[in-house]
Amino acid sequence: MLEVLNKANTFTKENESSVIQDFRNKYHLMAPIGWINDPNGFVFYEGEYHLFYQHYPYDSVWGPMHWGHAKSKDLVSWEHLPIALAPSEDYDKDGCFSGSAIEVDGKLYLYYTGHVVNDGAVRQVQCVAVSEDGIHFEKHPQNPIVDERHIEGIAPIADFRDPKVFKKDDMYYMVVATKTADNRGQILMFNSANLIDWDFFSILLEGDEHQGVMWECPDLFELDGKDVLIMSPIGIQPRGHEFKNVSSTVAFIGQMDWETGKFKVEADHEIDGGLDFYAPQTCEGPKGERMMSAWMQMWGRNMPSNELKHGWAGSMTLPRELHIQSNRLIQKPPHGIYDYIQPTEKVGDLEIKDQQLIKEQVMLDQSYLKLDLDVSATKQIQLELAKSAAGSLKVTYDVASEVLEVSREGLGYEIKGDEPVHLLARSMQVSAIGGRLILEIFRDTSSVEIFINNTLAMTNTFYETEKGSDVVLDVLGSARIHELTRGVFKDKDH
Numbered sequence: 001m002l003e004v005l006n007k008a009n010t011f012t013k014e015n016e017s018s019v020i021q022d023f024r025n026k027y028h029l030m031a032p033i034g035w036i037n038d039p040n041g042f043v044f045y046e047g048e049y050h051l052f053y054q055h056y057p058y059d060s061v062w063g064p065m066h067w068g069h070a071k072s073k074d075l076v077s078w079e080h081l082p083i084a085l086a087p088s089e090d091y092d093k094d095g096c097f098s099g100s101a102i103e104v105d106g107k108l109y110l111y112y113t114g115h116v117v118n119d120g121a122v123r124q125v126q127c128v129a130v131s132e133d134g135i136h137f138e139k140h141p142q143n144p145i146v147d148e149r150h151i152e153g154i155a156p157i158a159d160f161r162d163p164k165v166f167k168k169d170d171m172y173y174m175v176v177a178t179k180t181a182d183n184r185g186q187i188l189m190f191n192s193a194n195l196i197d198w199d200f201f202s203i204l205l206e207g208d209e210h211q212g213v214m215w216e217c218p219d220l221f222e223l224d225g226k227d228v229l230i231m232s233p234i235g236i237q238p239r240g241h242e243f244k245n246v247s248s249t250v251a252f253i254g255q256m257d258w259e260t261g262k263f264k265v266e267a268d269h270e271i272d273g274g275l276d277f278y279a280p281q282t283c284e285g286p287k288g289e290r291m292m293s294a295w296m297q298m299w300g301r302n303m304p305s306n307e308l309k310h311g312w313a314g315s316m317t318l319p320r321e322l323h324i325q326s327n328r329l330i331q332k333p334p335h336g337i338y339d340y341i342q343p344t345e346k347v348g349d350l351e352i353k354d355q356q357l358i359k360e361q362v363m364l365d366q367s368y369l370k371l372d373l374d375v376s377a378t379k380q381i382q383l384e385l386a387k388s389a390a391g392s393l394k395v396t397y398d399v400a401s402e403v404l405e406v407s408r409e410g411l412g413y414e415i416k417g418d419e420p421v422h423l424l425a426r427s428m429q430v431s432a433i434g435g436r437l438i439l440e441i442f443r444d445t446s447s448v449e450i451f452i453n454n455t456l457a458m459t460n461t462f463y464e465t466e467k468g469s470d471v472v473l474d475v476l477g478s479a480r481i482h483e484l485t486r487g488v489f490k491d492k493d494h
Helices: 002-018 335-340
Strands: 034-043 048-056 065-074 081-086 095-104 109-116 121-131 161-168 173-179 185-192 197-205 209-222 227-238 250-257 261-270 278-284 290-295 321-324 328-333 341-347 349-351 355-360 365-376 378-388 391-398 403-407 425-429 436-443 447-452 454-460 471-488
Touching: 002 081, 002 261, 034 109, 034 290, 048 081, 048 095, 065 378, 081 109, 081 121, 109 161, 121 185, 161 209, 173 328, 185 227, 197 261, 197 349, 209 278, 209 321, 227 261, 227 278, 250 328, 261 328, 335 341, 365 378, 378 436, 403 447, 403 454, 425 454
Parallel strands: 034 095, 034 278, 095 161
Antiparallel strands: 034 048, 048 065, 065 081, 095 109, 109 121, 161 173, 173 185, 173 209, 185 197, 209 227, 227 250, 250 261, 278 290, 290 321, 321 328, 341 471, 349 471, 355 471, 365 436, 365 471, 378 391, 378 471, 391 403, 403 425, 436 447, 447 454
């Protein structure tokens, strides 16, 4: 593996300065060059968060997958490390696909899917690489450690990927994505006493015919007294405002039966209500907090940074702290993000009635906006973000229907996907809490993440043809602003 790793790392060093920066984010994790997709190996190791990711350094399109690598103390400022894995063996020659990390006795174990295509036949097997220092990894001589022998008669080897490994009591468990013979999503579970020798344990959960043809990137964890299974289904059918993207994400909330290895679902919902959120993975922080990061993109969509030959494509989301409330996964920005925000204006106790509030030059490339509104006497509000003469990102909330919509229609370069109807906007059911709507908005060059009522989130990318920075609030009826705070991002030490 060393030769292909050296080639990839040398290519990165020699070519990363050629990447065009126009649309690149600054406080989100991105690859130095080339393509990035699923977060992998999210782990807290030796006092820092490590996040690996699916990566193709040689072009801004998907290619034979490597594992890029970065680390951070606060999940905001990232230090790039050498590429950790590259396809090099007969069991992973066409890609080191997604997986996870676990630290045991000071060693860092990376579990990943070896992807091979021979004469059109796909084989996907589970593999492990081990590191003494968290930077340099060696593939284990027993690879593949989970393969056809473990799933005969249970699942196809062609769609068997994305291992997530964790420990419970004295046993290690691995959940892996696959599908049934009649194309329904399915998650399998394996167990091991030593991290290398694995046995089939159970079919953790199967989907019905409406829940997608393949479940990708599973993650199983305990949170606030519940068990949570998150995954990314391909082709899940829309349900109300949910699951409109061609590929989506879902959280199943319930209880594990560790005797049978079965998951009992009590509730489920889409994780993020935006256009650009896929393949989330979580890790446990130093204080037991559960953090989640995802790919801030979507399969089946064109990517303007690639089409414009900027030398890169894709980004990670802002990591989020998770909790469970009323059988729902709730999401909040990481605490560390606020150390980087320099407030530039704060106003409150302001009433707006059937009028506009215009703030010029407030949504710069790296900016923050918090809006706490009493909408109990409001019919509708519309918030135009990053507004220019060419367009804006529009956030609309209808009070009677309790529907919040975010639309990038007409904003910048057109982004089209594989959905049957051209998808320009997404909406969510959002109840005002005590008559109030609270929006926290994080803009980073070509992305906006909106956190709603300290509970929900909507993630969207956009690529402007004309730079916009104004914010316009239109109110139909009467609304009272309890708080409007805006800020810009700064270096943490300044």
